[in-house]
Amino acid sequence: MKPTAVTWAILGLLAEQPRSGYDLKRSIDRTIRHFWAASYGQIYPELKRLEEAGWISGADGGNRARRVYRATPAGRAALVDWLHGEETRIELRDESLLRLFFADTLPADEALGLLRARRDGYAQMHALLRSLDDGSGEPDTPFVDLVYRWGLDYCAWGIEWCERQERRLRRRS
Amino acid sequence: MKPTAVTWAILGLLAEQPRSGYDLKRSIDRTIRHFWAASYGQIYPELKRLEEAGWISGADGGNRARRVYRATPAGRAALVDWLHGEETRIELRDESLLRLFFADTLPADEALGLLRARRDGYAQMHALLRSLDDGSGEPDTPFVDLVYRWGLDYCAWGIEWCERQERRLRRRS
């Protein structure tokens, strides 16, 4: 069992509460997905691998043909090991920055348009994140809340940054 | 010819000045790589595809066995089209956030350690970016400089954010 990032995403959610593959996908889409996406094509095979490794156990549950998994003690231990694991390397992948990087080829006003588009991208994501917190539902645990705040704050920062830079570049031209 | 992100990275650099595959890799590692990495395994096959498409042309240059490519007019046109292209969707992939997200499983002080580790990750990347600007070399064009600033500012923001949140969480506990 060679763990990958999706391993921990699934195991972490199952440690919190038992879920089916379908539920996992929905939970991920509401939360984790904004900094780490996962698709069915990863989730279902990974559930099998995790069960073989003894880190989760599945049981046919409820009506329908749904199989509900829960984290085993061994799984919880592995999760905690990972949390203690190697240091953090910040890695980015941001196509919008790639575009900005080459914007010097364009006339000045079109180049500024790209900066504006980036700003709008941030605004859109900010709106999406805000819409996830409908106020109902129980309040999040501290670190789940922390990561949610990160998303909001990051977008807010990004919007301001783009606006500030746009003003700066306009002043010089 | 179905373009992908690495297509534009290469084409953009070649539009600026002619380079070999090896030079491209080095340029990418100094600049683009901080928000969009690329490996030889992508670069060399992509150079072939780009040449077949007529977007770049290669010539055996200099001494050694080096092949130097330059963007053709068709390539430049394609690049500009891409720059004008679809709107920007912000997509993230950040394993450190994934860890933070599950930190509630840990005792409070260890969880705060993860936040500190993230801060240190930002600090490390900030130092790396600063080290790239040795002051020598000609000054960057406006948008190349803009993206460089983004990296620095993002790291600075990230450091502050982590420190602020650490203080906040300590106050509550």
Next chain:
DNA sequence: TAGTGCATGTAATGCGTTACATGATTTC
């Protein structure tokens, strides 16, 4: 009884990294 959403899964494909193979040239 037709449609929608629940639920599970796989196959094909594409993107990207790593590791390896090869050899020339410069520098010490």
Next chain:
DNA sequence: GAAATCATGTAACGCATTACATGCACTA
């Protein structure tokens, strides 16, 4: 002449998405 670096490339592998296939259950 040994080491470092320049330089090009490929094969194997792994990770992830997309699209598709299947069928049940609820509801209008």
